Amino acid sequence: MKIAFIGMGTMGAPMALNLLKAGYDVTVHNRTRAKEVPVTKQGAKRAATPREAALKADIIITCVSDTPDVEAIILGEDGVIHGARRNSIVVDMSTVSPTATCAIAEALGRKGIKMLDAPVSGGSEGAQKGTLAIMAGGDETAFEKAEPVLQAMGTTIMHIGPIGSGQMTKAINQIVIAGVYQSVAEGMALGLKAGLDMEKVIKVVGGGAAGSWVMDNRADFMVKNHYPLGFKVQLHRKDLTIALNAAREMGVPLPVAAYVEQIENGLIVRGHGDEDVSAVARCIREASGID
Amino acid sequence: MKIAFIGMGTMGAPMALNLLKAGYDVTVHNRTRAKEVPVTKQGAKRAATPREAALKADIIITCVSDTPDVEAIILGEDGVIHGARRNSIVVDMSTVSPTATCAIAEALGRKGIKMLDAPVSGGSEGAQKGTLAIMAGGDETAFEKAEPVLQAMGTTIMHIGPIGSGQMTKAINQIVIAGVYQSVAEGMALGLKAGLDMEKVIKVVGGGAAGSWVMDNRADFMVKNHYPLGFKVQLHRKDLTIALNAAREMGVPLPVAAYVEQIENGLIVRGHGDEDVSAVARCIREASGID
Numbered sequence: 001m002k003i004a005f006i007g008m009g010t011m012g013a014p015m016a017l018n019l020l021k022a023g024y025d026v027t028v029h030n031r032t033r034a035k036e037v038p039v040t041k042q043g044a045k046r047a048a049t050p051r052e053a054a055l056k057a058d059i060i061i062t063c064v065s066d067t068p069d070v071e072a073i074i075l076g077e078d079g080v081i082h083g084a085r086r087n088s089i090v091v092d093m094s095t096v097s098p099t100a101t102c103a104i105a106e107a108l109g110r111k112g113i114k115m116l117d118a119p120v121s122g123g124s125e126g127a128q129k130g131t132l133a134i135m136a137g138g139d140e141t142a143f144e145k146a147e148p149v150l151q152a153m154g155t156t157i158m159h160i161g162p163i164g165s166g167q168m169t170k171a172i173n174q175i176v177i178a179g180v181y182q183s184v185a186e187g188m189a190l191g192l193k194a195g196l197d198m199e200k201v202i203k204v205v206g207g208g209a210a211g212s213w214v215m216d217n218r219a220d221f222m223v224k225n226h227y228p229l230g231f232k233v234q235l236h237r238k239d240l241t242i243a244l245n246a247a248r249e250m251g252v253p254l255p256v257a258a259y260v261e262q263i264e265n266g267l268i269v270r271g272h273g274d275e276d277v278s279a280v281a282r283c284i285r286e287a288s289g290i291d
Numbered sequence: 292m293k294i295a296f297i298g299m300g301t302m303g304a305p306m307a308l309n310l311l312k313a314g315y316d317v318t319v320h321n322r323t324r325a326k327e328v329p330v331t332k333q334g335a336k337r338a339a340t341p342r343e344a345a346l347k348a349d350i351i352i353t354c355v356s357d358t359p360d361v362e363a364i365i366l367g368e369d370g371v372i373h374g375a376r377r378n379s380i381v382v383d384m385s386t387v388s389p390t391a392t393c394a395i396a397e398a399l400g401r402k403g404i405k406m407l408d409a410p411v412s413g414g415s416e417g418a419q420k421g422t423l424a425i426m427a428g429g430d431e432t433a434f435e436k437a438e439p440v441l442q443a444m445g446t447t448i449m450h451i452g453p454i455g456s457g458q459m460t461k462a463i464n465q466i467v468i469a470g471v472y473q474s475v476a477e478g479m480a481l482g483l484k485a486g487l488d489m490e491k492v493i494k495v496v497g498g499g500a501a502g503s504w505v506m507d508n509r510a511d512f513m514v515k516n517h518y519p520l521g522f523k524v525q526l527h528r529k530d531l532t533i534a535l536n537a538a539r540e541m542g543v544p545l546p547v548a549a550y551v552e553q554i555e556n557g558l559i560v561r562g563h564g565d566e567d568v569s570a571v572a573r574c575i576r577e578a579s580g581i582d
Contacts, residue, residue: 098485121499121500121501122499122500123500133495133498133499135495135496156495156498156499158491158494158495159491160487160488160491160492160495161486161487161488161491165485165487165488168481168482168485168487169482169487169491169492169495169496171481172478172479172481172482172487172492172496172501173478173496173499173500173501174501175474175477175478175481176474176475176477176478176496176501176503176506177474177500177501178474179470179471179473179474179475179477179547180470180471180474180501180503182470182474182547183466183467183468183469183470183471183473183474183547183548184467184470186466186467186470186545186546186547186548187463187464187466187467188463189543189545190459190462190463190466190534190537190538190541190543190545191459191460191463193541193542193543194389194455194456194459194541195452196451196452196456196459196460196463197451197452197456200449200450200451200452200460201451201460201463203449204424204426204447204449204451204460205426205460205463205464205467207424207447208412208413208424208447208464208504209412209413209414209464209468209504209505209508209522210412210463210464210465210467210468210471210504211503211504212467212471212502212503212504212505213499213500213501213502213503214500214503215467217500231500243481246481247481250481250484250485250579251484251579251580252480252481252484252575252578252579253575253578253579254477254480254481254575255477255550256470256473256474256477256547256550257474257477259546259547259550284543284544284545287543287544288541288542288543288544289542
């Protein structure tokens with residue numbers, strides 16, 4: 001099976017490497033062409049444009065930063081749509097607007113090209129280790145054809161429903177994450193101000209109904225006021241904005257997620273956009289006069 | 292070792308039963324005296340007042356609803372303070388104000404009586420099974436003396452620090468819980484409105500960085516819009532109000548916890564106070580027009 005992989009960023013490059021390791025024939029493309037080089041050293045071919053990358057591919061994977069990038073790569077002048085064969089499958093693994101996803105799928109469908117939306121969670125570490133969670137939407141037959149390819153990149157692969165379902169599930173993921181980080185940050189701030197032994201607090205509170213992945217893995221960052229990666233504030237904010245726009249279109253008010261988006265906006269303005277999302281704790285620490 | 296146990300409520304009665312099962316000599320008291328009867332059938336003695344219960348006890352446990360109840364039981368006219376022996380230990384397992392706790396401990400201390408604050412989490416189920424998490428504050432020697440008794444009621448027993456630390460830790464627990472329930476509710480509302488297969492969404496989202504005890508155990512209640520116990524909204528609101536008052540006194544602003552307190556206030560007014568805390572999802576469901 002021939003695979004095209006467009007987008008050699010922090011996520012895309014290690015994901016393409018895992019496909020090569022699994023024995024797939026992979027052709028890569030990146031807007032900044034130099035980023036294609038490391039992957040070609042592991043056996044990938046290069047293509048000058050998304051169109052060219054798509055020409056012989058059975059599956060065309062896209063993994064880029066935002067909605068306009070996906071639209072340009074797939075529907076633009078030298079886009080995938082002008083090269084891809086009938087019955088090939090475009091798998092967009094970026095996190096983008098569910099509405100835009102459906103529009104792209106429709107345009108591809110008119111040319112007999114199938115599409116899955118398959119955003120991931122698990123960060124750059126998950127991309128490298130091939131342990132991503134992949135949330136897919138789209139035609140079930142297309143999913144079954146793409147599934148072995150997805151399995152080379154992730155461990156939890158789930159087909160949620162029709163096209164857009166993957167992006168909507170990712171939106172839910174980012175909404176929940178927003179509030180959980182903020183809640184843990186609020187709890188940690190109170191404990192710090194009270195001068196408690198926070199290691200003990202995290203252990204006992206994290207062991208019960210207040211427990212979460214964030215408490216187990218990020219509360220300690222908040223206590224130390226040091227936020228190594230992780231997952232960048234500016235990337236989460238980008239995803240959260242997509243999620244809030246989708247929720248607005250659908251008529252679902254999300255007060256806590258919207259509040260956390262504002263906190264993250266403030267962090268980015270102040271130069272903390274490259275820190276881990278746990279940096280939301282900075283705001284309550286500062287508002288509480290915790291050094 | 293002789294134990295007095297004051298407060299035969301939903302939590303206190305099964306906790307006292309676990310002490311009897313562990314072989315302790317237990318004397319119980321409850322304001323509504325009839326509630327003492329079931330425990331006496333398992334071997335507990337009865338006392339007419341908190342003072343009388345405390346007379347021969349080495350450890351006097353209190354487990355009641357709110358701060359004024361603890362103050363009355365310990366410092367009131369027929370209170371524990373008028374009966375307890377020097378060097379006996381009062382262990383307050385209620386969830387109450389950390390500030391009030393310190394004041395009570397000081398009054399007891401002037402009479403040579405020690406005090407630990409040891410609020411619990413794990414609900415009525417944990418009380419029955421003896422699997423509570425117990426967060427203790429107070430003198431370390433007193434804690435070591437009381438620890439075997441606490442072990443008869445819980446599985447995770449932790450001494451956090453000086454008097455008030457247990458209550459402060461419990462406050463952190465309830466603050467974190469508030470935001471996590473709300474966050475999961477926001478995510479579930481978006482998924483429901485989008486018509487996703489929520490069983491799949493909960494599985495894939497709960498397996499990553501958005502995962503939590505609430506996602507694993509309560510998201511399903513929110514999807515079904517059915518909120519069996521669990522932990523009552525009105526009890527969580529009571530604890531959250533204590534936590535927010537403590538945070539206010541200490542100068543720690545907690546915007547999300549305060550927001551959720553308001554949501555819970557609304558639920559109580561509308562007759563949902565006896566439902567599980569996951570009923571916070573009602574508000575977003577309704578605001579989004581989800582049936």
